[in-house]
Amino acid sequence: MATLGLALVFGAAARVIELRPLELLHDAGNIGVFLRGYLHPSFAHLSEYAWQCVITVCIALWGTLLGAGIAVPLGLLGARNLAPHPVVYFAARRLMDLLRAVNEFVFALMFVTAVGLGPFAGMLALGIHTGGVLGKLLSETIESIDPGQVEGVAAVGAGRLHVISFGVVPQVMPNFLSYILLRFESDIRSASVIGMVGGGGIGFYLWDTIRAFNDREAATVILLIVLMVMAVDVVSSRIRRLAI
Amino acid sequence: MACRASRNLHGAVTGGQHALATVAPVMTTSVSPVITLDRATRMFGATRALDAVSATVHPGQFVAIIGRSGAGKTTLLRCLSRATSLSAGAIRFGDTDVAGLGGRTLREHRACVGMIYQQFNLVRRLRVIDNVLIGRLARLSGWARWAALARRFDAIDVEAALRCLDHVGLLERVWQRTDTLSGGEQQRVAIAKILAQDPRVILGDEPVASLDVLNGRLVMDTLCRIARAAGLTVVATLHHVDYARAYADRIFGLRAGRIVFNGAPSELDDARLFEIFGEVPQSLPVADVDVLARTA
Numbered sequence: 001m002a003t004l005g006l007a008l009v010f011g012a013a014a015r016v017i018e019l020r021p022l023e024l025l026h027d028a029g030n031i032g033v034f035l036r037g038y039l040h041p042s043f044a045h046l047s048e049y050a051w052q053c054v055i056t057v058c059i060a061l062w063g064t065l066l067g068a069g070i071a072v073p074l075g076l077l078g079a080r081n082l083a084p085h086p087v088v089y090f091a092a093r094r095l096m097d098l099l100r101a102v103n104e105f106v107f108a109l110m111f112v113t114a115v116g117l118g119p120f121a122g123m124l125a126l127g128i129h130t131g132g133v134l135g136k137l138l139s140e141t142i143e144s145i146d147p148g149q150v151e152g153v154a155a156v157g158a159g160r161l162h163v164i165s166f167g168v169v170p171q172v173m174p175n176f177l178s179y180i181l182l183r184f185e186s187d188i189r190s191a192s193v194i195g196m197v198g199g200g201g202i203g204f205y206l207w208d209t210i211r212a213f214n215d216r217e218a219a220t221v222i223l224l225i226v227l228m229v230m231a232v233d234v235v236s237s238r239i240r241r242l243a244i
Numbered sequence: 245m246a247c248r249a250s251r252n253l254h255g256a257v258t259g260g261q262h263a264l265a266t267v268a269p270v271m272t273t274s275v276s277p278v279i280t281l282d283r284a285t286r287m288f289g290a291t292r293a294l295d296a297v298s299a300t301v302h303p304g305q306f307v308a309i310i311g312r313s314g315a316g317k318t319t320l321l322r323c324l325s326r327a328t329s330l331s332a333g334a335i336r337f338g339d340t341d342v343a344g345l346g347g348r349t350l351r352e353h354r355a356c357v358g359m360i361y362q363q364f365n366l367v368r369r370l371r372v373i374d375n376v377l378i379g380r381l382a383r384l385s386g387w388a389r390w391a392a393l394a395r396r397f398d399a400i401d402v403e404a405a406l407r408c409l410d411h412v413g414l415l416e417r418v419w420q421r422t423d424t425l426s427g428g429e430q431q432r433v434a435i436a437k438i439l440a441q442d443p444r445v446i447l448g449d450e451p452v453a454s455l456d457v458l459n460g461r462l463v464m465d466t467l468c469r470i471a472r473a474a475g476l477t478v479v480a481t482l483h484h485v486d487y488a489r490a491y492a493d494r495i496f497g498l499r500a501g502r503i504v505f506n507g508a509p510s511e512l513d514d515a516r517l518f519e520i521f522g523e524v525p526q527s528l529p530v531a532d533v534d535v536l537a538r539t540a
């Protein structure tokens with residue numbers, strides 16, 4: 001019964017998206033032509049693309065930092081066991097939901113109109129979206145900490161900020177750091193395409209070369225993005241292992 | 245309730261091992277307040293965890309609370325520390341009704357009450373010294389308060405913490421992470437933290453229930469030594485009657501939220517035990533009773 005239901009859903013979805021696998025075979029010749037260009041990357045503009053990759057990494061670095069900065073207050077207020085009032089808890093939770101629900105590209109489009117084209121708009125967009133994601137993770141980490149250790153600090157008559165600094169921070173820090181690094185890896189991937197909507201970085205060149213059917217240039221750009229993402233993943237996972 | 249008494253627990257207790265004997269006689273006038281329970285009642289839904297408990301704890305007394313699991317011992321201690329509040333009746337420290345505390349006055353009350361828990365409740369990932377310094381938090385003022393947010397302390401506070409650790413015999417563990425210590429050592433860190441806090445009353449919820457009897461005895465001896473030297477009141481729930489007999493001046497027996505025994509350890513015979521526990525509770529193994537019997 002469930003299988004039949006699933007089959008119906010997927011069948012209908014296939015109609016909606018005009019799924020026609022046979023056309024792949026039909027167009028195999030065309031795809032072959034494309035591929036030929038991609039197998040011969042052009043290195044004429046390599047240094048320019050490399051510089052754009054550096055910009056992309058910088059967008060991701062600052063975007064993640066901004067996200068972490070937003071996540072700390074939201075995560076603290078959005079944790080049931082720390083929120084000063086249920087209304088504050090509810091408001092912080094909904095704000096984080098909103099930041100997560102809106103894709104970073106939508107934010108980028110908004111910031112491009114607000115602060116103009118370029119990496120700054122992209123960084124803001126990434127940071128705001130990441131703030132929502134990290135804030136949610138942080139508040140859930142805080143809700144799962146050992147309440148006894150917090151009570152042990154509060155019991156000496158310490159103020160709220162001291163209780164957080166001594167009772168909460170040491171318990172959530174390892175997890176929070178590794179979430180930040182994971183998020184940085186994901187922000188690098190987003191930053192590498194956010195230039196398509198005007199957010200700066202290598203993404204603009206990706207869009208530009210593909211739209212112009214400039215296959216050999218596009219191949220170079222894609223190659224650089226892959227190398228950059230791989231390098232960042234390796235470095236970041238090294239650090240994560242150190243942190244835990 | 246203000247804590248600024250004309251007494252400094254550090255001076256009294258942490259001024260070095262030898263100073264203790266000379267300091268102790270000076271501490272005869274206790275600064276602990278009289279604790280009065282006046283028909284204290286705490287409801288959880290329809291459950292009466294505390295049922296009109298009336299009793300008085302005199303300054304400097306060591307009171308043990310005994311009773312079956314679920315009798316309301318923890319609830320009683322949590323009401324004393326104002327971790328939770330009463331449904332009816334009153335608890336007074338000196339002249340202060342704890343029900344009226346809130347915000348700053350509540351934090352001042354907590355600063356005057358040192359807590360020891362069964363699970364130690366130390367911050368496990370912090371170093372031993374940091375956990376002891378937590379005891380100083382409520383006493384910091386001005387810059388030191390802000391610096392402490394980044395876990396930075398003045399040399400004078402660090403020295404005080406070191407003396408406290410010296411006093412419980414853990415000076416060689418100062419820089420270790422707290423979760424690398426054994427249970428008995430962690431409970432002694434908790435006592436050092438209380439020394440640093442310099443409270444007027446110590447409350448213990450099953451302070452030795454997680455420890456073997458040798459460590460339990462070491463912890464209780466340390467606790468008693470400190471409390472006696474400063475004339476501090478101690479109220480502790482003790483799972484085993486043998487511990488209560490070995491250390492307490494006075495024993496409260498709780499049964500289903502009611503106080504059914506309030507007397508000296510010598511009055512606690514089998515009939516009274518039966519009344520409290522509904523059976524005569526099992527004693528510790530003979531070897532362990534011997535260990536406890538060798539205490540002062």
Ligand SMILES: Nc1ncnc2c1ncn2[C@@H]1O[C@H](COP(=O)(O)OP(=O)(O)O)[C@@H](O)[C@H]1O
Pocket residue numbers: 288291292293311312313314315316317318319320
């Ligand atoms: N937070 C709570 N919510 C509901 N019931 C509770 C709570 N704390 C304690 N109780 C109930 O109150 C009674 C006394 O519990 P407690 O004080 O923990 O007993 P003890 O420490 O003597 O074992 C028990 O029946 C327990 O189920």
Ligand SMILES: [Mg+2]
Pocket residue numbers: 317318319
């Ligand atoms: Mg209990």
